[in-house]
Amino acid sequence: MSDLAPSLLIAYGSQTGNAESISKHLHEEALARGYASTVTVLDDYEQVEQNHPNAVLVIVISTTGDGDFPDNTQKFFRWTRRGAKDKLAAAFNARKFAVLALGDTNYTNFCQTGKRIERRLIELGAVTFQPKGLADDATGLEAVIDPWVANMWSLLPSLVVCDQEKARRFADRAAAPTSSILKKQKLDDNKVEEKKDTATETPVAVIPPATTATAATTVSDPMDIDIPLHYTPYKFPISLTGVPTSSDQVTGAALLPTEYLSITPTQSTRSPLDSSKASLFHLFPNTPSSSTDPFTYTPSTLFASKIVGHRYLTGDKALKRVLEVTLDVKGLNWTVPAGAVVGIAAPNPDFVVLPLLKRLGIEAETVLDVKLGAGETGVGALPFVTDAPYTAYEAFRYFLDLNPPLRKPFLRIMAEYASDEAERAALLFLTSTAGAALFKSLKQANLSLADLFATFPSVTSLPLSRLLESLTRLQPRFYSISRINNALGTISIAFNIVEYTNPITQQPVVGLCSTWLESLVKGAGDMIVPLYPKPNVVFGPPADVETPMVLVAAGTGITPFLSFLQARAEAAAAAGKTPGETVLFHGRRFVEADRIYGSEIDAYVAAGVVTRFVEVQSREEGGFKYVQDAVLGEGNDVWRIVGEQKGSLFVCGGVEMARDVHAAVGKICGDAGRVEGGDVGVKNYLKALTAEGRYLKEIWS
Ligand SMILES: Cc1cc2nc3c(=O)[nH]c(=O)nc-3n(C[C@H](O)[C@H](O)[C@H](O)COP(=O)(O)OP(=O)(O)OC[C@H]3O[C@@H](n4cnc5c(N)ncnc54)[C@H](O)[C@@H]3O)c2cc1C
Ligand SMILES: Cc1cc2nc3c(=O)[nH]c(=O)nc-3n(C[C@H](O)[C@H](O)[C@H](O)COP(=O)(O)O)c2cc1C
Structure with a gap:
């Protein structure tokens, strides 16, 4: 018995709320089962762990971007790699732990973060008490989560001290017929009593x-x-x-x-604030109106930007409208780099x-x-x-x-x-x-x-x-910045207005943030947009303007590349250099209606910043249908730039497009023995390119 850990620590990393919600429920059930449990976000782990030095650790973590860590785990992962050795040893050596990873098999790097965290903690001396669970959003997370969690509960009694009386009561209730627990018993008897009293x-x-x-x-x-x-x-x-x-x-x-x-409606009332006005920011009482460090702004400390311009980038024939919005972000004091992203907090309608x-x-x-x-x-x-x-x-x-x-x-x-x-x-x-x-x-x-x-x-x-x-917290939506004016302190973003019919219910559905932004530009209000700069964005052009690059985009996936081209043009002009070869692929439906940023790209072509512009239309006669077909068709050039000249390859857009482009790139590498070792050799080659920052994807759902 003396080997038992005194407590359980559940730590989550979550981008859109799933891992967070699962962790909270695990924590509550652990308490009901008689364990001393604590739940924390992974970024606070180092601090929280000090109060639970010998706890058994359960990590629930999702993967975002292209195999990336959720924003609220970046600090944690950095610490596990670069933290002081003695502190890491104290935190992890011989620590019993298990990882429940959430992911989606539509993405190339399935459950990457869960796999990496498990590997790293094992390197630091931690010991798994059960194999990691890899839950797949594409087929339903529950298929993996339910048996994984059931197995965890079966193992915990041999790992963590448990209040036997609570555990017995819990077991009795679990064994009782469902009807007898309805309206009668909660997981925690004490709480039933509290509830009756109040x-x-x-x-x-x-x-x-x-x-x-x-x-x-x-x-x-x-x-x-x-x-x-x-x-x-x-x-x-x-x-x-x-x-x-x-x-x-x-x-x-x-x-x-x-x-x-415990929620108590108080006696006081306050009239709701009008969200379309600046008064929205009364909700964020401690938010400064400007700062010397743009990253002091976060999802809960938002910056009040203002829309100072807008235009539609699509023509009448387009099936989806693309709106460009220009925002005043002077107060952020941010020298915006190419590839930067902002998170926007839109309200529910x-x-x-x-x-x-x-x-x-x-x-x-x-x-x-x-x-x-x-x-x-x-x-x-x-x-x-x-x-x-x-x-x-x-x-x-x-x-x-x-x-x-x-x-x-x-x-x-x-x-x-x-x-x-x-x-x-x-x-x-x-x-x-x-x-x-x-x-x-x-x-x-x-x-x-x-x-x-x-x-x-x-x-x-x-x-x-x-x-x-x-319920989990309403999440901000991210937007890649397309055009940057650091002198004026403005940025532009461009996005599809999301409107569709739910294929199962046949009900019309509108996207939260895109339609809210459109409603602002159509309305008469102050057009205030709460935002923050996303930290840790690695999707950016090569530092050397002469490095050749291939850019592959579909639809609004073109947005970050506009900022790449702008940065390259400015840097080349400043250095008196000729920009390296740049091949830009852009996939869209119609040639004219969907020519997003067409005139800007034409200007970059004329200036030699884009050396080849491959336009791909899925709803027009002739030519390649999809961008992945074009990439494959231009495989010799893609290989010359990326494989032979050690250039960079960037892909941006939806998950399916990125998956198909990845397959096309794999085929190009494998063809004619360019990369040896068959599928495994190609896989390792592409992995190495990614690790060098020469093959990067920004993927949206
Ligand atoms: C790093 C990053 C950068 C991004 N940059 C951009 C950008 O520059 N431009 C841009 O347009 N977007 C960008 N996005 C996507 C953007 O964040 C939002 O997801 C998008 O604008 C939709 O948000 P919304 O609130 O309007 O819709 P939501 O309310 O979030 O609804 C969108 C959801 O609706 C569902 N959906 C949408 N269309 C359909 C359909 N036809 N059938 C069935 N379901 C559907 C999907 O599940 C989708 O996830 C980026 C995302 C990330 C992660
Ligand atoms: C923009 C985006 C990128 C994603 N990237 C990946 C990925 O690279 N690999 C993966 O396995 N899952 C990926 N996913 C799937 C999520 O990990 C999965 O939906 C998970 O349930 C989200 O959990 P969370 O809400 O806790 O963040 C991605 C999802 C989104 C929306």
Whole structure:
């Protein structure tokens, strides 16, 4: 027994919230199972670990970019590589740990960060207590996560000290039929008692039955303004074949996650701020209006930039509009490098927020006091950290992702509050192993939160704390900077306006940030855009202007390359040099309508900065159809520049395009024995190019 670790430390790295949400739920379940558990973001690991020196470590980490670490793990990974040897030894030598990696097999470097972290910690003397899990978003994360987590729970009793009484109670509940745990038991008995005691004192927000609002109607919103409803929540038609109709018949449903937030609607109210005005920044009370270090601005300390110009880059015939927006960022005091990226924090639209608040029965103006429940640890578990308490409206509009991926713990919580027995059974079934196929079909439908409530209308008494525990933070969207004017302090970004029909539900869907930015330029407001510079961007042109390069882009993937060309032209002029050979491939649908930045590129061609411009149209007769076809067709030149002249290759755009270009480049390298060793030789060659910074991709989902 003396070998047992005193506690469990769960550390996550997450770009869009999945790993974060999984970690919080693991942490809560660990507490309920009787372990002393703490949850932290990986970047705070060094600090947090000092209070838990002998903890067993569980890392949940996603991969972003092209095999890159999420932003909130960069510091951690750097530290594991360059930190003081004695500190690293103290932190990791003989440490028992396991890694749950999240990724997507559509990307070339599947779960790369999880693999790298595991390798590095083993080098530092840490010891895995179970093999890493590699969960694939392309096929459904649960298929790997569920058995991996089940295995972890089975191993932990032999690794970590456990409160036996809590563990026994937990085991009893897990063994009990599902119906007997509904409405009766929480994972943590103590909390049931707490809840009973306070039930009559604390006002609890309740979801009334679903409204039958339609797209054309208006509702009287909580602020007594008529809000046009542009969004009709969609009721997903669940196939009930094989689904138990009573919760008694469901076996193996997930256990109810422990309640860990305490939310008290205070007596005070504050009128919601008008987001289209500068007053938005009252939400970020400590944000300076300018700084000498641009990287003091982060997702929670945003800079108030202002739109100073805009234009559409596509013609009438284009199927998707591309909007260029120019932003004043003088106050950042940032000498913007080529390839730089900004993160933009767009709010949820009022036509989603206000009806949702109404359905939840929450007054928009109510100031909420959001805290961890008594006895809870780990600020990592809070939905957002705040100095100033927010109103319900502000929390929903600015901080919560209202289109979260479907997650079993939330369905399990919804089951707890479903008053209709058939709905409750379906919700429980969805969390069970037998319900995996149904869960997958529901997940693929990408329902919004409002859709989910419409699908299960009898979920009528969900406390706000339960909802907030289940939601992750609204994530900023990234945009590559296309044009830079460091003298004026302006940057331009260009993006598709995302509008499409959900292929499963056939509902119209609009992208959050792109449509919000478009609404700003169409509206009459101040056009304030909250942003921050993304740190650690490595996607940039070679330092030497004479190094030849190949640039491959599809659609708006051209944006960072505009900044590459600008930087190269300026640097060559300053040095009195002729820029190195540059071949630019650009794929789009139509030759004229989609000629994004066409006149700028023509000017670079005329100036010799682009030595060859290969235009590829998928919807026109003749020529190559897709950019990967063109790259393959021009394989001799690509190899001459990259393989023989030691030039650089850059690829930017969507994940499928990057995958197909990667395959084309692999074929070019393997052809005619250019790279020896067959597929393995080519793979290693491309890996080495990437490590040298000579083959870099910026990939969007
Ligand atoms: C480093 C980086 C740089 C980027 N730079 C740029 C840039 O310069 N220009 C640019 O346009 N974008 C860029 N992006 C992408 C950008 O961040 C956003 O993802 C994009 O603008 C959509 O954001 P949104 O909020 O409007 O849409 P969201 O609300 O985030 O919705 C987008 C999601 O909708 C889904 N979707 C979209 N279209 C369809 C469809 N036809 N069928 C089914 N599902 C669909 C996809 O799941 C997609 O992820 C970049 C991304 C990264 C990571
Ligand atoms: C822009 C972007 C880039 C990605 N790059 C990779 C990648 O290189 N390799 C990989 O395995 N998964 C990649 N993914 C998939 C994510 O790792 C996966 O969706 C994961 O569930 C996200 O978890 P998070 O929300 O915690 O960040 C990428 C996803 C996005 C949106």
